[in-house]
Amino acid sequence: MTDGNEAIEAAAERAKLTRWRNIPQLDGLPIDGDTANLREGPNLHDACLPLLPLIGVWRGEGQVDYPTMEGPRTFAQQVTIAHDGRPFLYHEARSWLLDAEGNVLRMAARETGWWRPQPDGSFELLLAHNTGILEVFYGKPRTQTSWEMGTDAVVRTVSAKEVTAAKRLYGIIGDGDLGYVEERAMAGQSLQPHTSARLERVVG
Incomplete structure (x- = not known):
């Protein structure tokens, strides 16, 4: 993890390339749209300040592995974390599997949701x-630039695979990249490493 001064310096350098970009918006919306760029759109709600470093659009690659699959496999991912001025953040992640040469094999996991900071x-x-999986995580910041969480509830549809628990750790690493690791208990297996990735900021 980076310290505060290093993170500020890295963010300033990175912003030379990313500060002009944002997620697309359609004209004519009579309310504030989502923004993944803190320089544009509504002000960030004070409740979201502990999550501020997460806001942006991030792209990169990672590894997925588990005893029930042939692995490890390489995947690429885009994560969007945005806000509309209210006390929560919007979250979307899209993934696709890659072959050994980095070519796209097929689309993979997709998730959407909400970060909801609490007064404590x-x-x-x-x-x-x-x-077909729905998860409720509870977590706390470990530092100003890292966040750890675990599931309190996992619900699945009748057609979904068995998933019973998950843990995640997100952190700003290196020169300002977003890194994360996830553990998952599913298909009769105990909680263990499942995915990890390192993503570069492309917006914000």
């Missing part, structure tokens, strides 16, 4: 997955 400094993360 903790937060909730609600996620819905395209695979």
Whole structure:
């Protein structure tokens, strides 16, 4: 993890390339739209300040592995974390599998949800997955630039695979990249490493 001064310097350098970009918006919306760029749109709600470093659009690659699959496999991912001025953050992640040469094999996992900061400094993360899984995470910041969470509830549709628990750790690492690791208990397996990725900021 980076310290405060290093993070500020890295952010300033990175912003030379990303500060002019934002997520697209359609004209004519009579309310504030989402923004992944803190220089544009509504002011960030004070309740979201502990999550501020997460806001942006992030892209990169990672590894997925589990005893029930042939692995490890390489995937690419885009994560969007945005806000509309209210006391929560919007979350979307899209992934696709890559072959050994980095070519796209097929689309993979997709999730959407909400980061909900709480008055005591903790937060909730609600996620819905395209695979029929709904998860409620509770977590706390570990530092100013890292956040750890675990599931309190996992609900699945009748057609979804068995998932019973998950943990995640997000952090700003290196020169300002977003890194994360996830553990998952599913298909009769105990909680263990499942995915990890390192993503570069492309917006914000």
